Amino acid sequence: MNAINIFQLDGEDIPFRQGQTIMQAATRHGTYIPHLCWHPDFSPYGSCKLCTVKVNGRFGSACTMEAQPGMEVENRTAELDDKRRTLLQMFFVEGNHFCPSCEKSGGCTLQATAYELKMMSPHFDMFYPDRPVDASHPDILLDFNRCIMCGLCVAASREVDGKNVFAMGGRGLLGRRVHVSSESGKLADTDFAVTDRAASICPVGVILKKRKGFAVPIGERKYDLAPISEQVKESTP
Amino acid sequence: MSDTDKIDAVLDRHRRDGTRLMQILREIQEQIGWLSPATLTRVAAAVGWPRAEVSGTASFYSFFHKRPRGRYCVLWSDNITDRMLGNADLMDAMCKKLWLEPGRVSEDGLVSVNTTSCTGMCDQGPALLVNYRAVTRMTQARLGEMVGLIRNETPVAEWPAEWFEVEDNIRRKDILLAHDLVPGQALSAALERGPEEMLAEIKAARLRGRGGAGFSTGLKWEACRNAAGSGDNPAHYVVCNADEGEPGTFKDRVLLTSYADLVFEGMSIAGLVVGASSGLLYLRGEYRYLLEPLESALATRREANLLGKNILGSDFEFDIEIHLGAGAYICGEESALIESLEGKPGRPRIRPPFPVTNGYLGQPTTVNNVETLAASCLIAAHGSEWYAQHGTEKSTGTKLLSVSGDCERPGIYEYPYGVTVRQVLEDCGATDSQAVQNSGPSGVCVAEAEFGRRISFEDLPTAGAFMIFDETRDMFEVARNFAHFFAHESCGFCTPCRVGTTLVRNMMDKIARQHGSPYDIDELFKLHRLMQGASHCGLGNSACNPVFDTLNKFRPAYERRLQSLDYEPAFDLDAALSQARQMTGRDDAAAHLATHLPNGAET
Ligand code: SF4
Ligand code: FES
Numbered sequence: 001m002n003a004i005n006i007f008q009l010d011g012e013d014i015p016f017r018q019g020q021t022i023m024q025a026a027t028r029h030g031t032y033i034p035h036l037c038w039h040p041d042f043s044p045y046g047s048c049k050l051c052t053v054k055v056n057g058r059f060g061s062a063c064t065m066e067a068q069p070g071m072e073v074e075n076r077t078a079e080l081d082d083k084r085r086t087l088l089q090m091f092f093v094e095g096n097h098f099c100p101s102c103e104k105s106g107g108c109t110l111q112a113t114a115y116e117l118k119m120m121s122p123h124f125d126m127f128y129p130d131r132p133v134d135a136s137h138p139d140i141l142l143d144f145n146r147c148i149m150c151g152l153c154v155a156a157s158r159e160v161d162g163k164n165v166f167a168m169g170g171r172g173l174l175g176r177r178v179h180v181s182s183e184s185g186k187l188a189d190t191d192f193a194v195t196d197r198a199a200s201i202c203p204v205g206v207i208l209k210k211r212k213g214f215a216v217p218i219g220e221r222k223y224d225l226a227p228i229s230e231q232v233k234e235s236t237p
Numbered sequence: 238m239s240d241t242d243k244i245d246a247v248l249d250r251h252r253r254d255g256t257r258l259m260q261i262l263r264e265i266q267e268q269i270g271w272l273s274p275a276t277l278t279r280v281a282a283a284v285g286w287p288r289a290e291v292s293g294t295a296s297f298y299s300f301f302h303k304r305p306r307g308r309y310c311v312l313w314s315d316n317i318t319d320r321m322l323g324n325a326d327l328m329d330a331m332c333k334k335l336w337l338e339p340g341r342v343s344e345d346g347l348v349s350v351n352t353t354s355c356t357g358m359c360d361q362g363p364a365l366l367v368n369y370r371a372v373t374r375m376t377q378a379r380l381g382e383m384v385g386l387i388r389n390e391t392p393v394a395e396w397p398a399e400w401f402e403v404e405d406n407i408r409r410k411d412i413l414l415a416h417d418l419v420p421g422q423a424l425s426a427a428l429e430r431g432p433e434e435m436l437a438e439i440k441a442a443r444l445r446g447r448g449g450a451g452f453s454t455g456l457k458w459e460a461c462r463n464a465a466g467s468g469d470n471p472a473h474y475v476v477c478n479a480d481e482g483e484p485g486t487f488k489d490r491v492l493l494t495s496y497a498d499l500v501f502e503g504m505s506i507a508g509l510v511v512g513a514s515s516g517l518l519y520l521r522g523e524y525r526y527l528l529e530p531l532e533s534a535l536a537t538r539r540e541a542n543l544l545g546k547n548i549l550g551s552d553f554e555f556d557i558e559i560h561l562g563a564g565a566y567i568c569g570e571e572s573a574l575i576e577s578l579e580g581k582p583g584r585p586r587i588r589p590p591f592p593v594t595n596g597y598l599g600q601p602t603t604v605n606n607v608e609t610l611a612a613s614c615l616i617a618a619h620g621s622e623w624y625a626q627h628g629t630e631k632s633t634g635t636k637l638l639s640v641s642g643d644c645e646r647p648g649i650y651e652y653p654y655g656v657t658v659r660q661v662l663e664d665c666g667a668t669d670s671q672a673v674q675n676s677g678p679s680g681v682c683v684a685e686a687e688f689g690r691r692i693s694f695e696d697l698p699t700a701g702a703f704m705i706f707d708e709t710r711d712m713f714e715v716a717r718n719f720a721h722f723f724a725h726e727s728c729g730f731c732t733p734c735r736v737g738t739t740l741v742r743n744m745m746d747k748i749a750r751q752h753g754s755p756y757d758i759d760e761l762f763k764l765h766r767l768m769q770g771a772s773h774c775g776l777g778n779s780a781c782n783p784v785f786d787t788l789n790k791f792r793p794a795y796e797r798r799l800q801s802l803d804y805e806p807a808f809d810l811d812a813a814l815s816q817a818r819q820m821t822g823r824d825d826a827a828a829h830l831a832t833h834l835p836n837g838a839e840t
Contacts, residue, residue, distance in 0.1 A: 046587050049732050049771045059770035064587050083767050090736035124740055149729070169293020169582055171565065173739045176729030179296070181289035183278045 007071035009033075014067075022062040022073055023051055032229035033075050034084050034113055036091075036203060037150035038063040040235050042159065045151045048091075050084050050113065081117055088114050092122040094173065096131065096145035097204075103213040104205030106221030110148055111204075112228040127173075134180070136188035140199060141208045142180075149176060152201045160197035165190045178206075243268045244276060248283045255284035256598065258294055258580030262301055263522075263561055271302040290581075297582035297728075299353065299564030300369060300522045307342045307349035309387045314364040316355035316484040317674075317718040318641045318704055324363035327375055328352070334384045348387050354566055354722055355484035356523045359641035359704070360406045360648045368393050369525050372400050401526065405491045406648025409664065411635045412627055413499075413612060414651045420498045421543050423614035427506045428551050430617070436462065436510045439613060442621035443633045447608035448478060448569075449676055449700035451632075454613065457603055460593040461511040464601035473513035474602040475504050476592075477610055480521045480574055482566035483677035484722060485702030488637035489607040491649050493520070493527050496611060497534040501557055503610025505544070506617050508555040511603050516557040519574050522564045531559055566726035570774055571604040572596075573728070584730045585774035608637055608701070628654035632693040640665045642705035650703075652692065659688040661703060669707045672791070677702035678719035679779035682712070682786035713794035716787040717745040723780040734777025737768045741781060753799050758788065 006013050009026055016025035026033050027040060036048040044063040051062040054074040062073070074080060091097075091110060099105050134142040149168065157165040165187075169179045182189035193199070194209055201207070218224070222231070238246075247264045251257040261280060266272055272295050281288040295301045302310075313319065313328045332339055332350050342349040358364035361373040367383075370393060379400065386396055407414060427435045440455030466472050477500065481489040492500055504516040520527060535557055538544045546554045560578055562568050568577045572586035575597050596602020612634055616624045625633045632654035638661060641647045645666030652661070662670050673683045675692075676699035683690060683697070690697050706715060724742040729735040741764055744757050765781035772778045788795060811829055818828050 044587070046773060047731050049773070052771045083771060086763070086767050087732050087771070090732050090740070094736045094739075125743065127739070149732075149735075164287035164289065167287060167289035167293040169289065170296040170729065171298070171567075171582065172725065172727050172729045173735050175296060176735065179289040179293045181287045183274045183288065185274075 004069045005067075006069065007067050007073060009073045010075050010077070016067040020067050022053065022055070022060075022065050022067050022071075025067045026062065026075075027232055028234055030232050031075075032116075032232050033062045034081075034117065035063060036109060036113060036148055037152065039152055039155075039201070039203075040233070042152065042155045045155070047149060047151060048087070050087055052080060052083060052087075054080065085117050085119050086123075088117060088119045089121075089123045091148050092119075093124045093126050094129065095147060096128065102146065102205045103208060104146070106218050106224045107216070108205060108223070109203035109228070110146075112223035115223070116228050129174070131177075134185075134187050136186040137192060138188070139194035139210055140187060140192065141210055142187055143206055143208065144177065146204045147178060147206045148204055149178075150203060152203065153178065153198045153207060156201040157192075157196065157198040163191055163196065163198075165192045165196070165198060240269050240276075241279065244279055245283075248280065253283045253285075255286045256579045258284065258286075258291065259298075259563060259577060260560060261580075262295055263563060266301060270308070271305050273305075274303075277303075284580075286580075294580060294582055297565065298522075298562070301563055305342065305346060307347055308390070309348040309393075310366075310368055311348065311350045311387075312353035312356075312366040313351070314354075314356035314358060314362060314366070315352035315718075316359055316362075316722075317715050318359040318485060319355075319362040319364060320714075320718060321642065321710070322362045324365075324375070327363055327377065327380055330377065331380055331384060334381070335387070347390070353523075353564065354482065354726060355486075357481055357487040357490050357521070358403065359485050359487060359639065361404055362641075366523065367396075369522065370401060371403060371523065371526050373403055403490070403494070403526070404648075405495055407491065407495075407651075408640070408646055408648040409650040409652065411651040411653060412615060412624075413608075413635055413637070414496070414649070416499065416615060418499070418502075418614060418618055420502065420538065421541065421549065423499075423617040424502050424505050424509075424543060425549050427509055427617040428549060428553060432462070432510050432512065435506065435617060438616055438621045439510070440621075442616045442624040443631070444609065444612060444616060444624075445632065445694060446606055447612070447636065447700070448606035449483075449680070449698060451694045451698050454605065454609055457593060457605070458507060458510045460591075461596075461601045461603040464594040466600050468599060470598070470600075472515065472598075472600050473508075473511050474597045474600055475507045475511065475513045475516040476571075476574065476578070476597060476602055476604040477504050477516065477518040477607055478569065478571065478574055478604050479524070479607050480519050480562050480569045481524075481607070482521055482569045482726075483679065483700050483702055484719070485639060485641055485674065485677045485704040486700060487639045487641075488649055488701045490524060490527075492607050492611055492637075493524065493531060497531055498538070499611040499614050500607055501535065501538055502543070503605075503613045504557055505548070505555050506613050507603055507605060507610060509553055511601070513603075514554045514556070516555060517578060517597065518557060518559045519568070519578060520559055520561050521568075522562045525561060528559060528561060535559075565728075566722075567728045567774075567776055570776065573774070574604060575602065582728070584728050585776075587773075606700075629691075629693050629695060631695050636692060636699065637701055638692070638699070638703045639701045640703045640705070643667060643670065643707035643710065644705050654693045655691050657689055657691050658683055658697070661692070662688065662705065665705070667705045667707070669709075670705050671708040671710065672706045672712060672715075674702065674704040674706070674715065674783070676700045677704075678722055678783050679775070680782065682715075682783060682790060684790040711794060712787045712791040713745075713748070713798065716783045717742075717749055719783040720745045720780075723776065727776060727780070731771075731773035731777060733768045733771045734773065734780060737764050737772075737777065738780050740764055741784060745784070748795060748798050751798055751800065753795075755799060758795060758799075761785075761788065 035051040046064045131144040281291040363375045444454040445451040568583040573583040577583040724738040727738045
């Protein structure tokens with residue numbers, strides 16, 4: 001490793017390879033930078049802005065910004081975590097997130113990140129949007145009430161499954177949503193399969209496998225076992 | 238011809254090329270009224286795109302209809318300047334006469350009436366679009382007549398021609414608007430210089446982008462020129478950004494109406510410099526009425542050998558194509574504009590890479606403002622030394638201002654850079670002005686004490702909007718109008734802008750309803766700080782500017798609406814719990830909220 005290829009993350013030395021983003025290098029090092037739309041297996045999307053860090057005093061997204069030698073990056077400072085908490089609250093009010101009745105509870109990245117950042121309430125008035133549920137597919141339920149627009153299902157279906165079942169479209173708070181690739185808009189009318197990578201990529205509880213809801217009991221789920229900041233991995237199975 | 242035949246004809250004309258999706262969808266809609274699910278499926282199959290992507294694009298743009306629209310679709314321009322000219326009352330009256338609720342299509346499918354973002358007619362409002370044709374200077378009398386024509390289903394083409402007249406309203410000319418170049422003169426001067434020398438001339442003239450950011454045009458062209466094309470079809474592209482969406486701006490409308498040759502010639506010069514043979518002009522959908530005149534101006538230039546192969550006897554080859562937008566402010570951002578040119582939703586790209594290396598179709602692309610390109614003709618013809626004599630040290634040349642609002646003579650004013658705000662106000666006959674919104678909602682609100690400031694990159698940079706508010710105007714309502722604008726135009730990609738613009742809008746509405754408290758003002762500041770730092774692009778970064786500026790400069794406009802000036806939340810949760818305490822017979826410390834929550838647990 002080239003000794004010059006090191007940057008500072010909250011005062012800690014982080015080595016990196018040329019071309020790696022701040023997020024990739026930190027993840028490889030085992031250091032947690034909060035994130036929702038980034039996934040180690042896919043190219044960065046840059047939409048959630050949870051990964052906002054301060055690089056040499058200026059704000060930037062850790063998932064899209066390439067690491068440079070000697071950068072000084074602030075990550076878990078009070079100022080940044082405060083902004084992240086507000087972003088999380090934005091997610092909670094723009095969708096319909098009823099954690100107690102959600103089968104993803106305990107395995108949900110949004111919920112785990114909110115715990116990690118000690119978000120105590122949604123703070124803003126809830127928007128209560130009218131979002132559809134699609135139970136048409138024999139093996140999959142889509143509950144868009146929980147969508148955080150991370151684009152991971154789009155990327156997984158396109159890049160891994162080679163199917164393009166999903167696309168992000170529409171504009172603004174009311175319009176932007178995941179579009180399903182069929183004239184009816186129903187998942188059953190696509191070639192989506194429960195074995196697709198896209199079927200198990202959703203970080204929240206939108207894309208759910210039917211009849212699997214409580215296979216792992218609450219209390220033993222991923223983020224019940226350890227907080228999200230202690231489960232930093234370069235790739236997920 | 239059946240609908241499917243019409244669809245197929247459009248698809249064929251565009252070679253079933255998905256990157257031309259915007260044009261395909263618009264032309265289909267112009268012919269058959271709307272974009273039905275079956276239409277989108279057919280289009281997707283023809284261009285070979287996933288259907289979800291086609292519907293994703295169709296639902297991004299305000300002017301595409303995925304549900305049947307009224308045979309008459311009336312959209313009132315809703316900029317603050319239209320409001321000041323009374324558009325709300327007119328629209329109200331129209332809805333009453335037609336028995337309509339805004340935004341809904343009438344039961345018989347005849348008509349819908351709604352608002353749209355600024356249509357670029359602020360100097361001759363109240364303005365509207367009817368079936369995407371621009372109408373200016375609405376009055377009660379015109380309104381009555383218009384309702385009659387709609388009821389009788391008179392085709393829009395047979396409506397009185399004067400309703401569709403758009404005046405230039407040029408009030409002050411300087412070197413650009415008073416130019417005496419004939420078509421081809423600047424281009425032949427550029428050809429004579431050759432690309433390198435022409436580039437050097439642009440750099441020496443210190444020309445900067447007129448879209449507001451003020452990036453050096455010479456450096457941009459140079460970076461584009463030096464970048465290599467890649468892939469199977471390596472090429473360089475020139476894109477003219479005529480997506481003039483900033484509310485209060487209409488100078489490009491005038492340039493494209495009466496100075497189109499200058500704009501096309503500027504694009505050609507840019508093409509010569511960067512090594513492009515293809516130019517695209519992205520025209521905002523609101524200016525649909527300019528498409529045919531611009532097409533015929535292009536045809537004339539082709540005939541005169543100013544476009545095409547062997548231009549003016551040289552080996553330079555260049556042609557220009559016009560693409561229409563469809564109602565999305567965000568497409569003024571250069572990378573979003575390129576996405577739109579490629580048939581996709583106008584979402585700003587992650588940068589780097591920048592368009593100069595990876596732009597249209599992944600190729601090196603220079604995106605320049607209409608006015609910048611026009612100005613480059615002056616430099617080609619008269620040289621950098623002459624050009625740089627005008628304006629100031631860091632802002633050479635002149636700037637077109639779109640003056641609207643409270644003044645006697647709204648319209649286009651061209652000044653050398655360095656002119657004071659006060660001078661402009663004097664020239665346009667503005668009296669008792671309390672503020673000027675410089676460069677539109679995303680710019681700066683200039684209060685009276687600052688009227689000595691100068692329009693220039695050194696002091697007050699501008700994309701051209703100059704909206705004047707006299708002392709009778711309520712600056713809170715100005716900011717609230719802009720808050721609604723940004724909430725409507727946010728592309729929705731990144732969280733801080735998608736949700737933040739709506740939160741800001743809701744808070745402004747809450748204050749307007751007299752339900753606000755100083756707490757809400759703190760919240761507005763907090764959202765401003767978040768959105769400014771964390772948003773993906775300039776829209777989110779600047780969306781709170783008008784609120785921030787008016788809060789700092791016109792605080793009383795907010796404060797007289799607040800319930801109390803003490804720091805108390807509008808809703809007292811502990812008091813709301815008193816009933817519950819009564820019912821349970823508890824009054825211990827833990828039954829009180831204030832003592833229960835750890836301090837600072839919430840932010
Ligand atoms: S459905 Fe899930 S994976 Fe897809 S965008 Fe929404 S939150 Fe992300
Ligand atoms: S993780 Fe970087 S923007 Fe979402």
